[in-house]
Amino acid sequence: MFKDRNDAGKQLAEKLMGFKNKEVVVIAIPRGGLPLGAIVAKALNAPLDVVLTKKIGHPINKEYAIGAVSIGNKYITDSVGASLSYIDEETRRIRDILRQRQDQYYKNSKPKDLKDKIVIIVxxxxxxxxxxxxxxALIKDEDPSRLIVAVPVSSVSASEKLYNSPFVDEVVCLHTPKDFRAVGQFYEVFEPVLDKRAIQILEESNKRLI
Known part of the structure; x- marks a missing residue:
């Protein structure tokens, strides 16, 4: 159990100190990953960036992810019970949201160059x-030298997928509980991170490197 995202970020950073002062870019998945990403980036003296992706929910149960979409990619894990037309419609809808978020997040900056960098996804x-x-999949297209996934907690099935991915060089996961039901189950405080706060975290994190 983590107290909150700050506590989880500090514990994660301790496991990643071997990457301090190297050619690293920390990539946080908005919005919940940004508080942790900022702590990790500061500990490693690395820049922080975001990658904009969003899950596709099942038509009957929106909380159940059948895949995910980025502005340029789509990844479907389980299409059972979801028609192609539903997936296409959701993909278009989600990409409209992601483009709006891209305009918000990069209003005062631009995405970091990831080529030949060690990328840590948080x-x-x-x-x-x-x-x-x-x-x-999105980040691999940018040709990083290494790709590391770092999370405080993961379901057993998701962890297996990450360890078996040919694109991932290393997985740092603090806990893989068998009784996993939801990420928030392992946090005492797990409040939503709003876009305004997420953007503020990103901007403040990168001011240290200017």
């Missing part, structure tokens, strides 16, 4: 793994 936890796998 989130507050992994449930199905679909959003993380879509993120990995």
């Amino acid at each position: 989130d507050d936890g992994v449930a199905t793994g679909s959003t993380m796998l879509a993120t990995i």
